[in-house]
Amino acid sequence: xxxxxxxxxxxxxxxxxxxxxxxxxxxxxxxxxxxxxxxxxxxxxxxxxxxxxxxxxxxxxxxxxxxxxxxxxxxxxxxxxxxxxxxxxxxxxxxxxxxxxxxxxxxxxxxxxxxxxxxxxxxxxxxxxxxxxxxxxxxxxxxxxxxxxxxxxxxxxxxxxxxxxxxxxxxxxxxxxxxxxxxxxxxxxxxxxxxxxxxxxxxxxxxxxxxxxxxxxxxxxxxxxxxxxxxxxxxxxxxxxxxxxxxxxxxxxxxxxxxxxxxxxxxxxxxxxxxxxxxxxxxxxxxxxxxxxxxxxxxxxxxxxxxxxxxxxxxxxxxxxxxxxxxxxxxxxxxxxxxxxxxxxxxxxxxxxxxxxxxxxxxxxxxxxxxxxxxxxxxxxxxxxxxxxxxxxxxxxxxxxxxxxxxxxxxxxxxxxxxxxxxxxxxxxxxxxxxxxxxxxxxxxxxxxxxxxxxxxxxxxxxxxxxxxxxxxxxxxxxxxxxxxxxxxxxxxxxxxxxxxxxxxxxxxxxxxxxxxxxxxxxxxxxxxxxxxxxxx
Numbered sequence: 123x124x125x126x127x128x129x130x131x132x133x134x135x136x137x138x139x140x141x142x143x144x145x146x147x148x149x150x151x152x153x154x155x156x157x158x159x160x161x162x163x164x165x166x167x168x169x170x171x172x173x174x175x176x177x178x179x180x181x182x183x184x185x186x187x188x189x190x191x192x193x194x195x196x197x198x199x200x201x202x203x204x205x206x207x208x209x210x211x212x213x214x215x216x217x218x219x220x221x222x223x224x225x226x227x228x229x230x231x232x233x234x235x236x237x238x239x240x241x242x243x244x245x246x247x248x249x250x251x252x253x254x255x256x257x258x259x260x261x262x263x264x265x266x267x268x269x270x271x272x273x274x275x276x277x278x279x280x281x282x283x284x285x286x287x288x289x290x291x292x293x294x295x296x297x298x299x300x301x302x303x304x305x306x307x308x309x310x311x312x313x314x315x316x317x318x319x320x321x322x323x324x325x326x327x328x329x330x331x332x333x334x335x336x337x338x339x340x341x342x343x344x345x346x347x348x349x350x351x352x353x354x355x356x357x358x359x360x361x362x363x364x365x366x367x368x369x370x371x372x373x374x375x376x377x378x379x380x381x382x383x384x385x386x387x388x389x390x391x392x393x394x395x396x397x398x399x400x401x402x403x404x405x406x407x408x409x410x411x412x413x414x415x416x417x418x419x420x421x422x423x424x425x426x427x428x429x430x431x432x433x434x435x436x437x438x439x440x441x442x443x444x445x446x447x448x449x450x451x452x453x454x455x456x457x458x459x460x461x462x463x464x465x466x467x468x469x470x471x472x473x474x475x476x477x478x479x480x481x482x483x484x485x486x487x488x489x490x491x492x493x494x495x496x497x498x499x500x501x502x503x504x505x506x507x508x509x510x511x512x513x514x515x516x517x518x519x520x521x522x523x524x525x526x527x528x529x530x531x532x533x534x535x536x537x538x539x540x541x542x543x544x545x546x547x548x549x550x551x552x553x554x555x556x557x558x559x560x561x562x563x564x565x566x567x568x569x570x571x572x573x574x575x576x577x578x579x580x581x582x583x584x585x586x587x588x589x590x591x592x593x594x595x596x597x598x599x600x601x602x603x604x605x606x607x608x609x610x611x612x613x614x615x616x617x618x619x620x621x622x623x624x625x626x627x628x629x630x631x632x633x634x635x636x637x638x639x640x641x642x643x644x645x646x647x648x649x650x651x652x653x654x655x656x657x658x659x
Contacts, residue, residue: 257272
């Protein structure tokens with residue numbers, strides 16, 4: 123454009139000849155005449171290049187790409203697969219894979235197939251109106267072992283605040299429980315939540331946006347009073363807010379791989395990360411996330427006074443090995459065989475109830491055909507069958523879980539050395555039963571203290587436990603005396619005065635106090651000692 127302007131100016135006010143202008147600017151005379159005819163350069167038609175590699179196979183590739191338009195989305199040809207077919211079906215035409223990739227990219231654009239990111243429309247959200255929910259995978263080290271976790275994420279679309287919580291499995295109980303934690307963390311309930319078509323909420327996808335939802339999810343959202351919307355299958359951009367939140371949170375708080383003692387410690391770390399993110403400012407917004415969240419809390423629906431019962435309830439019987447079958451696993455119960463128990467399955471635990479009280483609580487196992495056994499549930503049986511303790515599965519699980527320290531083995535060996543194998547084992551079982559009353563931690567400390575004193579006797583451990591209890595009771599009045607009784611102080615009365623009764627402790631008073639039916643009464647010269655001779659008639 124600038125060259126055309128200079129040519130026209132030079133011709134008009136300078137040399138004035140086509141040849142002279144061409145020599146000055148070093149161009150052909152045809153270009154000078156073209157510039158004189160029009161100030162705008164003419165568009166030159168694109169040259170059709172000869173394609174010796176793709177030309178002979180272009181029709182073959184176009185036919186395959188056209189057929190892919192009617193094939194399922196996940197069963198279409200990739201550029202690599204297309205290159206493999208060319209190498210196999212038309213080996214006479216040698217072509218590089220990179221050449222095929224470039225051709226496929228241009229051909230998809232020509233055929234109207236999407237080859238890049240789709241253009242989206244920015245949205246505006248009202249305070250407390252919508253939040254988006256998603257699951258994603260992340261890896262963490264729990265107690266030194268790398269575990270792949272399922273992480274729940276809920277993000278407010280107005281304030282940008284988010285909540286993340288990790289679980290071993292993305293079960294329906296975990297899904298609903300994570301909602302409760304998110305509502306509590308964010309300070310209320312959103313009026314509408316947007317999901318993809320996850321099985322915990324959707325039983326069947328119907329026509330359009332209609333869904334057949336699971337019964338427990340319907341009851342849950344009815345309890346909290348929010349509406350649910352579901353995305354079109356395969357269209358993740360419809361909840362792009364939480365998708366972007368997952369990427370940001372993963373890069374910030376899951377890198378490097380976090381290490382924690384257990385899942386509860388890891389979730390506390392994730393909550394701290396959510397708090398830290400409240401200080402960041404999202405692009406195109408003028409206030410931090412935490413400030414926006416404090417504004418949004420005034421527009422959220424209040425939490426209901428009662429929590430939703432998340433447990434999946436069923437009934438089962440205790441078998442002959444003291445176990446209750448729950449799904450594909452077995453959990454121990456301290457009940458007689460044949461007893462019917464109520465089973466409550468939660469995201470992290472399995473509870474066994476009988477006659478209105480929880481008799482056993484186990485960590486939930488997500489394996490198959492696993493046995494989760496608690497040694498404490500078998501102590502009453504082992505008291506009559508002490509020989510079964512050494513090789514029992516509950517004892518082995520206690521050892522692997524760290525609930526049976528090495529000090530127990532040393533104390534047990536000392537008991538068997540002094541009292542014999544059977545009697546010593548029964549004494550050890552009796553000590554383990556004390557853990558029900560005093561707690562496992564107190565029992566472990568008492569056993570360690572007895573070993574430190576060089577004493578391997580059950581009575582010594584019982585004495586140490588009783589001494590601890592007496593010491594706690596001795597300190598209790600001081601703690602109660604300092605308590606504030608509030609309005610009960612008006613009922614305070616002075617303690618009775620009993621000093622007047624001291625005169626009854628003198629020798630003369632003791633003589634006068636003798637029963638008149640007594641025949642003979644003498645006062646011992648030792649103070650406060652009375653000897654009486656005779657008997658009642």
